[in-house]
Amino acid sequence: xxxxxxxxxxxxxxxxxxxxxxxxxxxxxxxxxxxxxxxxxxxxxxxxxxxxxxxxxxxxxxxxxxxxxxxxxxxxxxxxxxxxxxxxxxxxxxxxxxxxxxxxxxxxxxxxxxxxxxxxxxxxxxxxxxxxxxxxxxxxxxxxxxxxxxxxxxxxxxxxxxxxxxxxxxxxxxxxxxxxxxxxxxxxxxxxxxxxxxxxxxxxxxxxxxxxxxxxxxxxxxxxxxxxxxxxxxxxxxxxxxxxxxxxxxxxxxxxxxxxxxxxxxxxxxxxxxxxxxxxxxxxxxxxxxxxxxxxxxxxxxxxxxxxxxxxxxxxxxxxxxxxxxxxxxxxxxxxxxxxxxxxxxxxxxxxxxxxxxxxxxxxxxxxxxxxxxxxxxxxxxxxxxxxxxxxxxxxxxxxxxxxxxxxxxxxxxxxxxxxxxxxx
Numbered sequence: 365x366x367x368x369x370x371x372x373x374x375x376x377x378x379x380x381x382x383x384x385x386x387x388x389x390x391x392x393x394x395x396x397x398x399x400x401x402x403x404x405x406x407x408x409x410x411x412x413x414x415x416x417x418x419x420x421x422x423x424x425x426x427x428x429x430x431x432x433x434x435x436x437x438x439x440x441x442x443x444x445x446x447x448x449x450x451x452x453x454x455x456x457x458x459x460x461x462x463x464x465x466x467x468x469x470x471x472x473x474x475x476x477x478x479x480x481x482x483x484x485x486x487x488x489x490x491x492x493x494x495x496x497x498x499x500x501x502x503x504x505x506x507x508x509x510x511x512x513x514x515x516x517x518x519x520x521x522x523x524x525x526x527x528x529x530x531x532x533x534x535x536x537x538x539x540x541x542x543x544x545x546x547x548x549x550x551x552x553x554x555x556x557x558x559x560x561x562x563x564x565x566x567x568x569x570x571x572x573x574x575x576x577x578x579x580x581x582x583x584x585x586x587x588x589x590x591x592x593x594x595x596x597x598x599x600x601x602x603x604x605x606x607x608x609x610x611x612x613x614x615x616x617x618x619x620x621x622x623x624x625x626x627x628x629x630x631x632x633x634x635x636x637x638x639x640x641x642x643x644x645x646x647x648x649x650x651x652x653x654x655x656x657x658x659x660x661x662x663x664x665x666x667x668x669x670x671x672x673x674x675x676x677x678x679x680x681x682x683x684x685x686x687x688x689x690x691x692x693x694x695x696x697x698x699x700x701x702x703x704x705x706x707x708x709x710x711x712x713x714x715x716x717x718x719x720x721x722x723x724x725x726x727x728x729x730x731x732x733x734x735x736x737x738x739x740x741x742x743x744x745x746x747x748x749x750x751x752x753x754x755x756x757x758x759x760x761x762x763x764x765x766x767x768x769x770x771x772x773x774x775x776x777x778x779x780x781x782x783x784x785x786x787x788x789x
Contacts, residue, residue: 365389365401383517385410385750386743393420396767396775398748406746407775409763413750414573414605414717417632418677419766425635428673432666441470441663442655449663452672453641459614459675460643462623467649470641470663474604474630475503477640478567480657481626482507484642485565485598488651492527493558495550495566497534499575499754502567502602511567514574514754530558534568536578538710538721543583550591560595565626570616573605576753577712577719577760582620589622598648599624604640605717608632609678609765612688612715619714635674639667683765687715690772694718694761697776701783707734708783718761721753732756737789741782747775749782 370389391401396419398406411417418425432448441449453468460466471477482494496502498513509518510526513534519525532549533541554560566588571579592599601624606616610632617624626644633639638661642649677683695711698720702708710721722734735757742749752758763775 367400367402370401386748388748395419395421396764396771404746406748407763407771407778408748409742409761409775409779410748410750411762411764412636413631414610414762415631416636417608417610417683417765418635418674419764420636422635422673422677422766424677425670425673428669429637429666432669435665437666438661438664440660442658446665446668448665448668448672452668452675453643455672455675456629456641456643460627461615461617462625462627462645464623465646466643467646468641468643469649469657470639470668471659472638472661472664472667473503473640474628475505475508476659476662477604477628477630477642478502478511478600478602479505479507481567481600481628481642481644482511482565483657484626484644484648484652485600487656488648489564489596489598491562491564493530493563494528495530495532495553495558495563497546497568497572498531499534499536499572499578500567500569500602501572501574502604512574528562534572534575534578535581535584536576543581543587546584547587550587560591560597563595563597565598565600566592567600567602569602569604569606570619571606571611571714571717573760574752576721576755576758577717579619579712579714585620586622592625598626600626600628602628604628604630608674609683609687610715610717610762611713612684612691614678614684616714633674634667634670635677637664637667637670639664639671681766684715687717687765690763690765690767691716691718693772694776697780701780705783705787707731707787713761716761716763716765719752719758720761721758723757730755730757734786735759737786738782741785741789742779744785745778745782747778747782749779 367389389401398408456468457466496511500513502508502511510529535543535546601617607629630640698711707722709723735751739749752760
């Protein structure tokens with residue numbers, strides 16, 4: 365088979381709205397390497413968008429899935445439950461930040477986790493409104509995309525968004541938005557448009573993913589916590605992309621001195637299998653009536669088995685420390701490149717959740733074109749990169765945290781070549 369032949373079939377068979385970042389049709393993968401159907405090898409700096417933090421086909425995760433396959437693959441937990449579902453819930457209750465009793469529910473996708481967190485918040489408070497931040501990404505379902513603070517490509521053409529969703533600016537120093545601006549916007553929102561007594565939840569990502577890998581300042585996180593405490597609002601941390609060692613902590617909220625009431629997670633939870641969860645204060649999680657939460661595939665046995673193994677791998681291989689070590693190496697290399705690349709205006713990110721932002725050569729205007737040239741030049745060299753950001757001018761680096769040292773070194777050489785080639789294009 366050839367990539368081009370499969371691509372032609374895809375164009376005829378698959379909806380145009382399912383976007384494509386590459387034309388690499390995968391045959392097999394191992395840790396941080398992927399081979400396509402033509403036998404070409406690639407270094408994966410996408411990790412399925414921060415999903416395979418433990419690498420493609422980690423032996424311990426694969427063994428857990430294979431063992432579960434030999435027992436059963438589906439019963440629906442609401443019909444006939446299984447012990448490892450309970451065990452994973454216990455582990456998340458203990459691991460998620462917050463010094464309070466917690467409970468967990470499992471679903472299948474990050475968007476579902478966000479939807480269910482909003483359901484829990486509304487059930488617990490009896491309120492409707494939700495506040496989110498510009499540039500945030502919370503999914504493609506109707507509530508998820510309503511909460512998402514980016515129109516293109518997520519909201520365009522889909523009509524009226526869900527009611528009672530409000531957005532405030534997210535602080536980004538590089539773009540001239542301060543924490544004071546964000547706080548003032550919330551104050552103004554409460555004065556002009558929204559009674560805080562109607563607000564069920566405020567949701568934010570500790571590090572914006574699709575929005576550009578901007579980390580929430582500690583001052584903002586404390587301010588949101590204070591607003592929530594003052595008005596009886598549920599604080600939701602969306603850790604779908606930041607969770608499971610990516611930022612150098614198991615959860616990114618561990619970088620702060622406040623805790624969210626509810627935490628959503630997915631992506632890195634099950635090492636490549638579809639699984640998501642909401643963990644939060646027990647009294648909030650118990651607000652919904654039996655049957656109000658869940659789903660046919662929610663907490664599928666294979667995903668649960670994989671997730672328990674992922675938790676083991678993160679602990680046994682100390683992947684939080686590994687993320688910090690790898691991120692430090694990548695940042696150092698990027699800063700060296702930046703010294704000779706005026707288009708690279710920022711290098712940032714905690715742990716191994718790193719991004720580089722690109723502007724025009726004079727540094728004045730965000731340049732999606734330059735970021736895309738870097739991505740394209742990387743692909744020519746068999747290095748898979750992703751772009752992101754409100755302006756599309758950010759390249760994000762999301763290699764598996766288990767990437768071997770020699771492959772990281774190879775990838776950084778390819779990255780430097782790609783950036784130089786983008787400048788010359």
